[in-house]
Amino acid sequence: KLxxxxxxxxxxxxxxxxxxxxxxxxxxxxxxxxxxxxxxxxEWRPMFSRFHVIIVKDPDLKEELKIPEGFNLDVYGKPDIxxxxxxxxxxxxxxxxxxxxGYLVSRKKYIISVDDxxxxxRDPKGFWVDAVAQHISNLTNPATPxxxxxxxxxxxxxxxxxxxxxxxxxxxxxxxxxxxxxxxLADHDAPTQxxxxxxxxxxxxxxxxxxxxxxxxxxxGINIAFEREAVGPALVPALKLAGEGKxxxxxxEDIWSGLCVKIVCDHLGLGVKTGLPYIWRTDRGDPIxxxxxEWEGVKLMEDVIPFFQSVRLPREATTVEECIIEVANxxxxxxxxxxxxxxxxxxxxxxxxxxxxxxxxxx
Amino acid sequence: xxxxxxxxxxxxxxxxxxIVIPTIRNLDFLEMWRPFFEQYHLIIVQDGDPSKKIRxxxxxxxxxxxxxxxxxxxxPKASCISFKxxxxxxxGYLVSKKKYIFxxxxxxxxxxxxxxxxxxxxxxxxxxxxTPSTTxxxxxxxxxxxxxxxxxxxxxxxxxxxxxxxxxxxxxxxxxxxxxxxxxxxxxxxxxxxxxxxxxxxxxxxxxxxxxxxxxxxxLIGPAMYFGLMGDGQPIGRYDDMWAGWCMKVICDHLGLGVKTGLPYIWHSKASSPFVNLKKEYKGIFWQEKAIPFFQSVSLPKECSSVEKCYLALAGEVKSKLGEVDxxxxxxxxxxxxxxxxxxxxxxxxxxxAMTSLPNATSKK
Numbered sequence: 001k002l003x004x005x006x007x008x009x010x011x012x013x014x015x016x017x018x019x020x021x022x023x024x025x026x027x028x029x030x031x032x033x034x035x036x037x038x039x040x041x042x043e044w045r046p047m048f049s050r051f052h053v054i055i056v057k058d059p060d061l062k063e064e065l066k067i068p069e070g071f072n073l074d075v076y077g078k079p080d081i082x083x084x085x086x087x088x089x090x091x092x093x094x095x096x097x098x099x100x101x102g103y104l105v106s107r108k109k110y111i112i113s114v115d116d117x118x119x120x121x122r123d124p125k126g127f128w129v130d131a132v133a134q135h136i137s138n139l140t141n142p143a144t145p146x147x148x149x150x151x152x153x154x155x156x157x158x159x160x161x162x163x164x165x166x167x168x169x170x171x172x173x174x175x176x177x178x179x180x181x182x183x184x185l186a187d188h189d190a191p192t193q194x195x196x197x198x199x200x201x202x203x204x205x206x207x208x209x210x211x212x213x214x215x216x217x218x219x220x221g222i223n224i225a226f227e228r229e230a231v232g233p234a235l236v237p238a239l240k241l242a243g244e245g246k247x248x249x250x251x252x253e254d255i256w257s258g259l260c261v262k263i264v265c266d267h268l269g270l271g272v273k274t275g276l277p278y279i280w281r282t283d284r285g286d287p288i289x290x291x292x293x294e295w296e297g298v299k300l301m302e303d304v305i306p307f308f309q310s311v312r313l314p315r316e317a318t319t320v321e322e323c324i325i326e327v328a329n330x331x332x333x334x335x336x337x338x339x340x341x342x343x344x345x346x347x348x349x350x351x352x353x354x355x356x357x358x359x360x361x362x363x
Numbered sequence: 364x365x366x367x368x369x370x371x372x373x374x375x376x377x378x379x380x381x382i383v384i385p386t387i388r389n390l391d392f393l394e395m396w397r398p399f400f401e402q403y404h405l406i407i408v409q410d411g412d413p414s415k416k417i418r419x420x421x422x423x424x425x426x427x428x429x430x431x432x433x434x435x436x437x438x439p440k441a442s443c444i445s446f447k448x449x450x451x452x453x454x455g456y457l458v459s460k461k462k463y464i465f466x467x468x469x470x471x472x473x474x475x476x477x478x479x480x481x482x483x484x485x486x487x488x489x490x491x492x493x494t495p496s497t498t499x500x501x502x503x504x505x506x507x508x509x510x511x512x513x514x515x516x517x518x519x520x521x522x523x524x525x526x527x528x529x530x531x532x533x534x535x536x537x538x539x540x541x542x543x544x545x546x547x548x549x550x551x552x553x554x555x556x557x558x559x560x561x562x563x564x565x566x567x568x569x570x571x572x573x574x575x576x577x578x579x580x581x582x583l584i585g586p587a588m589y590f591g592l593m594g595d596g597q598p599i600g601r602y603d604d605m606w607a608g609w610c611m612k613v614i615c616d617h618l619g620l621g622v623k624t625g626l627p628y629i630w631h632s633k634a635s636s637p638f639v640n641l642k643k644e645y646k647g648i649f650w651q652e653k654a655i656p657f658f659q660s661v662s663l664p665k666e667c668s669s670v671e672k673c674y675l676a677l678a679g680e681v682k683s684k685l686g687e688v689d690x691x692x693x694x695x696x697x698x699x700x701x702x703x704x705x706x707x708x709x710x711x712x713x714x715x716x717a718m719t720s721l722p723n724a725t726s727k728k
Contacts, residue, residue, distance in 0.1 A: 124477065147568075147569055147570065147655065148564055148569065148624075149570075149571075150532065150534065150540075150570055150571060150624050151534070151554065156556075158552065158553075158554065158555060158556055159539075159554070159556065160539070160541060160545050160549065160552065161542075161545065162539065162540050162541065162542075162571050162573070163540050163541055163542040163571060163573070163605070164542070164571025164572075164573075164602070164604075164608070164651065166655050167544075167652070168652055169655075179503065181503065181504070186504060186513075186515065187503075187515050188513055188514070189514075189515075189516040189517070189518075192513050192514060192516075196513065199511065199513070201504070201511070201512070202511065203512065203559055203560075204559070205505060205558055205559050205560040206556055206557065206558050206559070207556075207560065211501055212564075212565050212567070212568035213568075214565075214567050214568075215500075215501050215565035215566075215567070215568060216500055216501065217500070217503060218500070218501075218502075218503060218515050218516065218517030219503075219517075220503065220515065220516065248516070252516075252517065255516065255517035258517075274501075274503050298520065301517060301518070301519040301520075302519050302520070302521055304519075305500060305519045305522070309499075
């Protein structure tokens with residue numbers, strides 16, 4: 001098995017040399033359909049093996065997890081979740097949202113989170129893509145949200161800022177979140193995937209770019225990384241659809257979470273990047289079957305997006321927690337009466353902030 | 364759902380599109396573009412000495428305008444058209460009668476994609492202009508109207524119709540469009556990265572618009588594409604397209620029009636002298652620090668419902684807010700007004716098409 005390791009050794013030795021605690025923690029939510037993680041972990045082994053891995057088991061999953069040997073890992077299940085947060089708030093961590101528990105209990109600076117139906121992808125030259133190394137690179141290089149660079153990431157090898165890019169903006173800001181993409185099964189909603197049943201994403205776009213300030217983007221939770229210390233509390237397990245299911249296109253929790261993160265980043269002057277790395281998302285589920293359920297999530301977006309586009313955070317909100325509390329209050333006030341799912345989301349956000357302060361902060 | 368315009372065929376638009384090329388030398392580079400450009404009408408804007416004869420390869424249908432033509436057609440308003448700078452190309456936009464414009468520099472050649480296939484840049488620009496932009500919400504899979512792509516989960520259906528696309532901004536392989544300081548520091552850097560994406564520059568976001576490989580809908584945004592006062596007698600050069608891009612983007616955002624960037628790539632072959640460039644640009648490097656915050660914060664009155672009105676309002680703001688930075692901006696603001704007057708003069712209904720004075724104006728196939 002060949003894999004690209006170009007950046008990685010360099011980074012690893014840098015970590016050792018400078019004694020920076022920048023080790024990452026891939027956090028893996030598992031799905032009800034998949035208790036056997038053997039293939040997943042083995043495929044990712046070259047990229048994961050030197051990092052601490054947290055596996056959080058969906059509380060609804062009854063079977064024992066099968067995990068291969070040789071990893072530095074911690075596994076959490078329902079009993080652990082109940083013990084740490086209490087059974088009343090453990091409801092936050094069901095289904096895909098179990099991953100947020102991993103974010104909560106991690107004590108590392110960076111987190112990488114990958115859905116368990118994703119495997120390493122190959123680039124157009126045939127080399128394995130080291131998604132971990134790429135996410136690290138995205139997070140440790142500045143973001144440029146205040147002016148769009150037409151050659152995309154100016155810090156990439158062989159690229160730079162173009163003519164006309166103000167020099168005072170070329171230092172960039174800290175990148176707090178890195179959103180990767182997906183080859184094969186892209187992250188479409190159920191109606192789109194059902195209509196284009198055979199469409200698979202084969203286009204490898206060789207770019208990383210900063211999402212401009214004040215622009216919102218649907219952040220998929222399938223392949224992301226973030227600096228826990230910078231924005232941890234902003235990734236909120238809040239929007240739980242009444243009919244939330246076990247396929248990604250039956251959820252919206254990550255989209256909601258991503259909108260919160262982007263609002264907070266824009267307010268605090270942090271950056272969000274999108275683009276590389278790609279992972280290979282395996283075929284799963286039947287979008288037409290999902291269509292037979294309510295298109296609840298799809299319909300909710302019509303109200304959610306205008307809401308987030310109009311949210312304004314007060315200048316006094318200077319920490320991530322304060323920002324999230326402000327957003328939660330705005331949700332309750334402006335969306336709460338529209339649909340009970342929003343009132344629940346607002347409460348969940350406030351519960352999450354409390355949890356973060358009691359459990360999440362390093363002690 | 365994103366629906367692309369009919370399956371595989373992109374309309375040629377050969378009677379609706381002009382190719383505008385500024386030049387001071389011969390146009391041999393057109394030979395390489397022949398398969399892609401031959402069916403289109405060219406507008407050649409000859410800068411510099413009008414007595415010099417520009418050699419155009421046989422078989423192209425073109426109109427050539429030199430400085431004498433500019434002066435004759437615009438009279439006193441010709442003062443807004445730059446001399447000894449490729450900014451003069453916007454004269455070509457002014458006199459065109461077509462709906463779409465594609466402009467390209469004469470040191471730009473056909474590029475190849477990673478599979479080795481020659482890129483038909485004009486076709487890609489047309490695709491970009493004929494499909495909507497997604498200005499209000501960023502699509503993480505880039506242009507959802509491209510074949511093989513679509514909107515991602517979470518993208519509201521009500522926003523999937525998008526906005527009309529006014530500008531298509533292409534990129535460059537080989538010599539990248541760097542400013543002089545970057546060129547001096549990295550004289551050997553070449554852009555070899557082919558990024559297979561087209562994307563919309565979101566509403567409210569500014570970007571550096573390069574005029575080397577650019578297409579736009581003249582009917583939607585033409586009057587905003589003034590390339591400013593550059594070159595001879597001016598304190599600044601190499602900011603013509605930047606200035607047009609910032610003005611254009613503010614107006615597009617105001618009017619709900621979209622701007623795309625990314626594909627197509629052309630092959631940029633000539634690196635201009637970084638020392639010459641530095642002399643031209645250096646004031647711009649300081650001035651852009653003031654200009655960018657200005658453009659980021661300027662707001663146009665709601666009553667400005669046309670491009671011309673927006674542009675005139677913008678000219679007023681430039682004069683009052685940037686005039687303090689340097690008297691050049693006062694001159695520029697006046698030139699912006701002159702430009703709109705010239706635009707209206709040449710493009711008013713019933714106006715005869717602007718004819719050139721040279722007998723070789725239109726060559727037959």
